[in-house]
Amino acid sequence: MRLVIARCSVDYIGRLRAHLPLATRLLMVKADGSVLIHSDGGSYKPLNWMSPPATLRITEPGADDAEAGVVEVWNVQSAKTDDKLVISVYEHLSDVAHDLGTDPGLIKDGVEADLQRLLAEQITKLGEGYTLIRREYMTAIGPVDILARDAAGATVAVELKRRGDIDGVEQLTRYLELLNRDPLLAPVRGVFAAQQIKPQAKVLAADRGIDCLTLDYDEMRGVDDSASRLF
Amino acid sequence: MRLVIARCSVDYIGRLRAHLPLATRLLMVKADGSVLIHSDGGSYKPLNWMSPPATLRITEPGADDAEAGVVEVWNVQSAKTDDKLVISVYEHLSDVAHDLGTDPGLIKDGVEADLQRLLAEQITKLGEGYTLIRREYMTAIGPVDILARDAAGATVAVELKRRGDIDGVEQLTRYLELLNRDPLLAPVRGVFAAQQIKPQAKVLAADRGIDCLTLDYDEMRGVDDSASRLF
DNA sequence: ATATCTATCTCGCTA
DNA sequence: TAGCGAGGTAGATAT
Numbered sequence: 001m002r003l004v005i006a007r008c009s010v011d012y013i014g015r016l017r018a019h020l021p022l023a024t025r026l027l028m029v030k031a032d033g034s035v036l037i038h039s040d041g042g043s044y045k046p047l048n049w050m051s052p053p054a055t056l057r058i059t060e061p062g063a064d065d066a067e068a069g070v071v072e073v074w075n076v077q078s079a080k081t082d083d084k085l086v087i088s089v090y091e092h093l094s095d096v097a098h099d100l101g102t103d104p105g106l107i108k109d110g111v112e113a114d115l116q117r118l119l120a121e122q123i124t125k126l127g128e129g130y131t132l133i134r135r136e137y138m139t140a141i142g143p144v145d146i147l148a149r150d151a152a153g154a155t156v157a158v159e160l161k162r163r164g165d166i167d168g169v170e171q172l173t174r175y176l177e178l179l180n181r182d183p184l185l186a187p188v189r190g191v192f193a194a195q196q197i198k199p200q201a202k203v204l205a206a207d208r209g210i211d212c213l214t215l216d217y218d219e220m221r222g223v224d225d226s227a228s229r230l231f
Numbered sequence: 232m233r234l235v236i237a238r239c240s241v242d243y244i245g246r247l248r249a250h251l252p253l254a255t256r257l258l259m260v261k262a263d264g265s266v267l268i269h270s271d272g273g274s275y276k277p278l279n280w281m282s283p284p285a286t287l288r289i290t291e292p293g294a295d296d297a298e299a300g301v302v303e304v305w306n307v308q309s310a311k312t313d314d315k316l317v318i319s320v321y322e323h324l325s326d327v328a329h330d331l332g333t334d335p336g337l338i339k340d341g342v343e344a345d346l347q348r349l350l351a352e353q354i355t356k357l358g359e360g361y362t363l364i365r366r367e368y369m370t371a372i373g374p375v376d377i378l379a380r381d382a383a384g385a386t387v388a389v390e391l392k393r394r395g396d397i398d399g400v401e402q403l404t405r406y407l408e409l410l411n412r413d414p415l416l417a418p419v420r421g422v423f424a425a426q427q428i429k430p431q432a433k434v435l436a437a438d439r440g441i442d443c444l445t446l447d448y449d450e451m452r453g454v455d456d457s458a459s460r461l462f
Numbered sequence: 463a464t465a466t467c468t469a470t471c472t473c474g475c476t477a
Numbered sequence: 478t479a480g481c482g483a484g485g486t487a488g489a490t491a492t
Contacts, residue, residue, distance in 0.1 A: 001257060001271045003234055005329045015470045019338045024331045026232060028257075031271040039334035040232045040262040043487065044280040047337055051274050051470080083470070096325050098236045100255045103270035106278055110247035112483065141431060142481075143476095162483085170401055171482095200465095246485040276472055282485085314485070343468065373466080374491095393468080396481095402467095429480075 002029040005094040010037055010048050014083030020047055022090060027074075029056060031100070035076045035085060053079040061088070110217060116145055116160050118220040119193065123148055125220070126156065126191060126213065144175050155179070155188045164194030164212070169204045176210075233260040236325040241268055241279050245314030251278055253321060258305075260287060262331070266307045266316060284310035292319070347376055347391050349451040350424065354379055356451070357387065357422060357444065375406050386410070386419040395425030395443070400435045407441075 004027040010020035020037070025047065028036040032052035039047050055077050061070035065088060074087035116135060119125060123132045129151030137147040137157075146158035157179055159172035172190045179188040190210040192201070197212050205212050235258040241251035251268070256278065259267040263283035270278050286308050292301035296319060305318035347366060350356060354363045360382030368378040368388075377389035388410055390403035403421050410419040421441040423432070428443050436443050 001236075001269075003257070003327075005232075005327075005331070012470075016342060017340045018470080021335045021338075023334050024329075025334065026234070026259075026331070028269070030269075030273075034272075034274065036269075036275050038232075038259070038261075038267075040331035041265075041283070041333065042261075042263075043265060043282050044267050044275075044277050045471085045487065046275050047334060049275040049470080051472090052272070081470095094327050094329060096234075096236075096327060098255070098325060100236070100257070100271035102272065103254050103256065103278060104252045107250045107252075108247060108485095109249070110485095141434075167398055167401075170398070243485075249485085274472060276486095280485090282487085312485095339470095342470095431481080 001031060001100055002095070002097040003027075004029070004089075004092060006089045007091040007093070008037075009088045009090075011086045012048050012084070013086075014078070014081065018048060024093065027087065027089075033076075033079070035074075035087075037087070048085065050076040050078060050083065050085045055079060110221075112160060112162050115162065115195070115215065115217060115220075118217075118223075119158070119160060119215065120146060122220055122223060125215065126158070126193075127151065130156070139175060139178050141174055141178060142171075144179070150189070155185045156191055157188050158191045158193055161192075161194040164192060164197030164201045164214075166198070166201050166204055168192060168194070169201050169208065169210060172210060173208050176208075232262060232331055233326070233328040234258075235260070235320075235323060237320045238322040238324070239268075240319045240321075242317045243279050243315070244317075245309070245312065249279060255324065258318065258320075264307075264310070266305075266318075268318070279316065281307040281309060281314065281316045286310060343391065343393050346393065346426070346446065346448060346451075349448070349454075350389070350391060350446065351377060353451055353454060356446065357389065357424075358382065361387070370406060370409050372405060372409060373402075375410070381420070386416045387422055388419050389422045389424055392423075392425040393427075395423060395428030395432045397429070397432045397435055399423060399425070400432050400439065400441060403441060404439055407439075 007024050009022045012018040026038040033054040034052040035050045036046040037048045057075045059073050061073050069090050070088045072089040076085035120132055120135050123130050131149050133147040135146055137144040144157050145160040148156045150156050157175055159168055161168045172192055176190045180186045191213055192205050192210050193213040193215055195215055195217055202212055238255050240253045243249040257269040264285040265283040266281045267277040268279045288306045290304045292304050300321050301319045303320040307316035351363055351366050354361050362380050364378040366377055368375040375388050376391040379387045381387050388406055390399055392399045407421045411417045422444055423436050423441050424444040424446055426446055426448055433443055
C-alpha cells in the first residue's frame with residue numbers, strides 16, 4: 001500500500017462522469033491496483049476511487065498541464081470495464097509505502113443469517129407445537145427464509161429481517177401468493193419476524209393478514225450455546 | 232488526518248459484533264474523529280470503521296493485554312450512538328499526520344436525474360407519436376417519474392431506474408392503481424424503463440401488464456447536445 | 463427532524 | 478459467471 005498526501009484534481013469517466021477541483025487529499029494505492037481518494041472528513045466512502053482490478057500508470061503532464069503546475073498525471077484504468085480515473089498531481093506533501101500482506105478478514109455475528117439459524121433452532125418462538133419444515137425453502141421467485149408447520153399442521157412461511165421494513169412485508173406477500181397456488185402446501189399463513197418492526201410495516205402486515213413477531217436477538221443468543229464459541 | 236500503519240486487532244460492538252484478528256493494517260484518523268481500518272485489498276469499503284462524529288481516546292493496555300504484546304488501546308466511541316470500536320495496537324510501523332482542510336467536493340453527471348431529463352427530451356423512445364405530459368407528476372403517494380400520452384391519446388406512466396429491480400415494478404404498480412382511480416386519466420398503462428432490467432422484474436412486470444423498456448444511456452447522451460457543455 | 467430513494471453502492475452466496 | 482439479497486448499508490433529497 002502506498003499513501004500519498006498531495007494537492008491534486010481528479011476526473012472520473014465511467015458509469016458516470018465526476019470531477020474534483022484542486023485541493024489537498026490522501027491518495028491510497030492498494031496492492032491490487034485500486035486507488036482511493038480521501039478527504040479529511042465525510043465518512044468511510046472516498047471522494048472518488050477505482051475498484052480493483054486496475055492498473056496505475058504515472059506519466060509526465062502535457063504541455064498545458066505542466067504550464068498550469070501539474071507535476072505528474074496518474075492514469076488509473078479499470079482492468080474489466082472502461083472506467084478511468086485521471087489524477088493531476090500538483091504537489092507531493094508526503095509519500096510512504098508498506099506491504100501489508102493479505103488480511104485474515106472480518107468475523108461477524110448478529111446478521112440475518114445468525115438470526116435465521118437461531119429461529120430455526122428455537123422454532124417454538126413462533127408458538128406452541130410449531131415444527132421446522134426447512135430454512136431457505138426455494139421458490140421460483142426466491143427463497144422463503146423459514147417454512148414451518150403450526151400445531152394444527154398448517155404451513156407457515158416466515159420472512160426474517162434484522163429491521164422490519166415495508167418491503168419485507170411486500171416480499172412475504174409475494175411468497176404467500178405463490179405458495180398458496182401449491183395445493184400440497186395451501187393454505188399458507190405468513191409471519192413477519194424481525195428485531196424491530198416499523199409501525200408502517202405492522203399496519204401493512206395486519207392489512208394482509210400477516211402476523212408480526214418481534215425477536216430479541218440477545219435473548220435468543222443467550223439460549224444458544226454456540227454463541228460462546230464465536231470469538 | 233493521521234495515518235498509522237500498525238499491527239493490530241479490532242473489535243466492534245454496536246448494531247452487530249465484529250472482530251478482526253491480529254494483522255498489519257492502515258489506521259486512518261480523520262479530522263472529524265472518524266476512524267477507518269483498511270487492508271491492502273478489497274474495494275473502497277474499509278474492513279471496519281467508526282462514522283463521525285466520534286472521539287478517539289488512546290489508553291495504556293491492561294495487564295493481560297500488555298502481557299500479550301499490546302502497546303496501545305484505541306477506544307473509538309460514536310458520539311451519537313453507543314457503537315464502539317476497540318483497536319489493540321501491537322506495533323507501529325509508520326505514523327504520519329497532515330491537515331488537509333475542507334474539500335470542495337465532487338461534481339457528478341449521469342445519475343437517474345440525467346436519465347429522466349434525457350427520456351423526457353427523447354420521449355419517442357417510448358414509441359411513435361408519444362408526447363410528454365410532465366416529469367415528476369405528483370400523486371398522493373409520491374411523484375411519477377414521467378407521465379406521457381401515446382399515439383392513441385391514452386395516458387402512460389413511466390417508472391425510471393438505472394437498474395430495474397423488482398421493487399421498481401412494485402412502485403409503478405402502486406402508482407398505476409392510484410392513477411387509474413382518476414377518471415380524467417384512466418385508463419393508464421405502465422412502462423418500466425431502465426438501463427438494465429432484472430429477469431425477476433421482467434416476469435413481475437409482465438404479470439402486471441406493465442411494458443419494459445431498456446434504455447441505452449450512452450446513445451441517448453450522444454443525441455443530447457447539452458452533454459458537451461458539462462465540463 | 464424524519465421518511466424515502468439512489469448508489470461508479472460493496473459483499474457474499476448460489477444456481 | 479451472473480443473478481440476487483443484505484448491509485453497522487451511506488448519502489441525498491423531499492417532507
